[in-house]
Amino acid sequence: xxxxxxxxxxxxxxxxxxxxxxxxxxxxxxxxxxxxxxxxxxxxxxxxxxxxxxxxxxxxxxxxxxxxxxxxxxxxxxxxxxxxxxxxxxxxxxxxxxxxxxxxxxxxxxxxxxxxxxxxxxxxxxxxxxxxxxxxxxxxxxxxxxxxxxxxxxxxxxxxxxxxxxxxxxxxx
Ligand code: 5GP
Ligand code: MG
Numbered sequence: 001x002x003x004x005x006x007x008x009x010x011x012x013x014x015x016x017x018x019x020x021x022x023x024x025x026x027x028x029x030x031x032x033x034x035x036x037x038x039x040x041x042x043x044x045x046x047x048x049x050x051x052x053x054x055x056x057x058x059x060x061x062x063x064x065x066x067x068x069x070x071x072x073x074x075x076x077x078x079x080x081x082x083x084x085x086x087x088x089x090x091x092x093x094x095x096x097x098x099x100x101x102x103x104x105x106x107x108x109x110x111x112x113x114x115x116x117x118x119x120x121x122x123x124x125x126x127x128x129x130x131x132x133x134x135x136x137x138x139x140x141x142x143x144x145x146x147x148x149x150x151x152x153x154x155x156x157x158x159x160x161x162x163x164x165x166x167x168x169x170x171x172x173x
Contacts, residue, residue, distance in 0.1 A: 005147055006169040011155060014144040018125060019051035021142055022095060030092045031058040038065045040099035040156040044127045066106050093121040099156050101126040104137035111138065
C-alpha cells in the first residue's frame with residue numbers, strides 16, 4: 001500500500017502559509033529574488049511563486065543546481081554544478097528555495113556561495129524538514145512541514161530521477 005505523507009490539498013495549504021510568512025517578512029522591500037535549487041524545487045517554486053503573487057510583492061525567479069544525494073543516501077558532499085548570473089543579487093534580498101532539508105549541507109554551501117558573491121539578505125525556505133536530524137549545518141528560516149526521517153518522493157523529489165511528477169509526497173517503499 002502506498003504511504004502518502006502529504007496530499008495535494010495539504011501541500012496547497014502548506015505552500016499558501018509559507019507564501020504568507022515570506023510576504024509578511026519582505027513587504028515593502030526591494031524586489032525579492034527566489035532562487036530555486038534544481039531540480040527538486042520545481043513544483044514547489046512554481047506553486048510558491050503563484051501563491052506569492054497574491055501579495056503584490058515584486059519577484060524574480062532564478063535557479064542554481066546543487067546535488068548531494070546519490071540514490072537514497074547523502075553523499076556528504078555538495079556539488080554546485082551550475083550557477084546563474086548572480087550580479088543582481090547584491091542589490092536585493094534572496095530566498096533560497098529547496099525541496100527538503102536533511103543535513104543542511106546543501107543550503108549551507110549555497111548560502112556561503114551567495115554571500116561570497118555579495119548577496120544582501122539571504123534567507124532559506126524548504127518545503128520539508130526531516131525530523132530528528134541532529135548535527136545540522138544551518139537552520140532554515142521557513143519550513144513548510146516536518147516529516148519523519150524516511151526517504152520520500154513526489155512533488156519534485158526523486159529517486160534516481162523517478163517520481164518527480166507525483167502531485168503528492170509519499171514514502172519510497
Ligand atoms: P541535505 O544537504 O540537507 O542533507 O540534503 C538536502 C538534499 O538532499 C535535498 O535537496 C534533496 O535533494 C536530497 N534529499 C534529502 N532527503 C531526501 C528524501 O527523503 N528524498 C529525496 N528524494 N531527496 C532527499
Ligand atoms: Mg535537492
